[in-house]
Amino acid sequence: MKQRDSSVRLRRVLPVGLVAALVIALWAAYEAHANVSATFDRQTQIQQAQVSLEELVRYQIDEENSVRGYIATKDVFYKGQYADAAGKMAASERAMRAALLAQGMTDVQGQLDDYVASQNDWRSHVADPTIAHPDRHTDDIDKRGKFYTDQESAISESVRTALADRNTRLARDTLASINLWSLISVVGFASFGVISFWMANANAAARRELGRDKTTIETLQTVYLSQTIPLPHCEVGSAYAAASSAFAVGGDVYDMYRLSERNALIMIADVSGKGVDAAVLTAFIKFTIRSIALRRPEPGRILAEFNTAFAHAYTVDNPSLFVSMFVGVLDPEASYMQYASAGHDSAFIRRSNGVQQLAVTGPVLGVMEEPFETRTVQLADGDTIVLATDGLTEARDRDGELLREQGAMDLIERSSPEPQRMADELVAKVRSLGGNHMRDDLAILAVRVLGTRGDRA
Amino acid sequence: MRSLLAAMLLVAFAGALTGASPADCRMHLHEKVALLGGMDDPEVFVWDSRFRLAAYQTGTYDVAKSLLPHAWVIPPGTRAIVIACVPNFVHPRYRGFTDDALGIIMLNGPYRGRSGWVMSRDLRRMGSR
Structure with a gap:
């Protein structure tokens, strides 16, 4: 009798477990999917920042090479190329700032400020005086040019490393999160399957037991x-x-x-x-x-x-x-x-x-x-x-x-x-x-x- | 003769200040080298003091800028000889590495015979790319 009572209680509890397992499995699957989507968006922003950084460095080098070309040839073509590169550099800077802001990378934004300030100084203290008086090229201008280039080179390398680190960390954290949610999801679905199987067996056993009882009782009734x-x-x-x-x-x-x-x-x-x-x-x-x-x-x-x-x-x-x-x-x-x-x-x-x-x-x-x-x-x-x-x-x-x-x-x-x-x-x-x-x-x-x-x- | 004397003094001074052995350096003493910066800016700063070299690399923008009178801008390809080394003396501000401070004497170009300090990254062994 007690065994039958516990069997009945079990059959009442199992459907609750079944629904819970399904809910957990679906929730975990949704979380894993949401994680992948969020990571994809964030990685896209970081990649955008990386692309903007490389453009920034390329346009900076273009500016410097244009000034060197002008000093060597006095060809006005290089002046135009210098102005063109400066404009493109500003556009890349804006794109990079937007990506860094979206990622909340304030430390890298500070480095970008330094980079831009250094480039502006280079323009006003090195590039513009050199273009204005290409024959009056001095050691001081050389030093300043080297200084600004050093600064920008160091900053760009630092920013490059920070972005790569952020990307790697994001991928690692996301992978861990996806693994966790996937595991929960798999466990949930497995539990759902096991409980379903268990329920089916329990129900079949109960039906068999009740059928046997009914046959026994009817036989007894008929006899008595x-x-x-x-x-x-x-x-x-x-x-x-x-x-x-x-x-x-x-x-x-x-x-x-x-x-x-x-x-x-x-x-x-x-x-x-x-x-x-x-x-x-x-x-x-x-x-x-x-x-x-x-x-x-x-x-x-x-x-x-x-x-x-x-x-x-x-x-x-x-x-x-x-x-x-x-x-x-x-x-x-x-x-x-x-x-x-x-x-x-x-x-x-x-x-x-x-x-x-x-x-x-x-x-x-x-x-x-x-x-x-x-x-x-x-x-x-x-x-x-x-x-x-x-x-x-x-x-x-x-x-x-x-x-x-x-x-x-x-x-x-x-x-x-x-x-x-x-x-x-x-x-x-x-x-x-x-x-x-x-x-x-x-x-x-x-x-x-x-x-x-x-x-x- | 004066250059040689100055170089010997530089080596003795550097060795006295640091406990590190030149054997830990990336370049050997008396090795002949060529100066070469990065691909985007091949010129090299040579400093009159290894402390200014380190301060330039580690300091803020304004500090670094204030040190410029103590440096020469040396054209790439200038030959030199290593006469002193302080291993891992320089810690560039934005970069994740340390570098040796190397005392050199330039062997050609407008600064021939002058001595100064550079990072080992700004040197190439003669014959190497």
Whole structure:
């Protein structure tokens, strides 16, 4: 029982785990994708800065070479080339600043400021004076030119290294991040697969187990339910239908047993539990009632003795267990029946003028030590005693409406007078009410009293 | 003769100031070299003091600029001989390396016979590219 409970709990938890695993896997896959996109954007910006830097250095060298060319040739072509390179250098500087700003590389921006300041100084202190007076070239101008070139060369090398480092670090960090998220994603998907497989197995095992239980219970019910035995002056019909769900099967029992030449015991009971345990309990009920009835064929005493035995045997360990039961001792020849009902209200007599419900004469069994009243009811020829379990009165239609006692009595009144057909029709009606679905087990025992007509038959 | 004397003094002075051995240097003492800067600016600054050489490389823009009167701009290809070395003396500001300060005497060109200090990166062994 405990194993089954834990199995049920596991089957409730597994879907949550399944959804969680899928969510984690998808989230991790999304994060990995987002990381790749972000890295691609950032690397594009760094590459843009690297390209701009190389352009900057190239235009700087172009400027210097133009000045050298002008000094050597005095050709104005070099002056134009110098101005052109200076303009292009400004454009590259702007592009590089934008890329550095986007990357938040403020330290490199500071170096770029130094670079630009040095180049501007070179223009004003070296290039412009040299172009203005190419013949007045001095050692001082040479020194300054060398100084500015040194500065710019050092700065550009430093910036180049910083950008490469940033690119490498970004790629390394991103790779680590992608590896992590990919791992989480793979673990998530693997967990999803494992849990799915586990769920499928658990469900299949549960279905097999329930199927076995249902087969066992139905077999027990079939064995324990009495075959209709011939009684003089009577016609007997019975039917049993198991609930559609394996969880709702078990616990109904009826019996018809000949106590003497004149008397017969009729009994129907409904155990509060379901399943194999309840089905086994029906055997206890059936044979205990028979043995008591053989000694004391008085329904109230039968129920009282059974109540004591039942309390000792079952309710000590399981206080919530109880049984509703109807017991009748029938004398068809004398056309009367003594009966007692322990909380079992699905007992009726169909007479020529309508259907009468038989009264409950005591509480359900297993709850308290109470006397059970025995009543006697007169029967006319053709009267039919109809005993049912709560599967009849608690049958529901597709809208969930209960049939109740009055609905059951209406059904009984409209059904065939022949007991076996009546029992079969009642089961069929309940089944059709629920859309071919039986919410609960249903047992029917119908006994038609023929009186002296039975002898003639 | 005066140049030789000055060179000997330079070697003695450098050796006394540093504990490093010239054996750790990238160039050998008395090795004949040619001066050559970077490809984009092949001229070379030769400094009158190795400390100014180091300060020029490590200092700020303004500091470096203020030191220019203590340097000569030497045309590329000028030959020289290594007469002193202080290993790993120079730590350029923006660059991730250290370099040796080398004392040299120039052997030709307008500064023939003068001595000064350069980084080993600005020298090429004779016969090497």
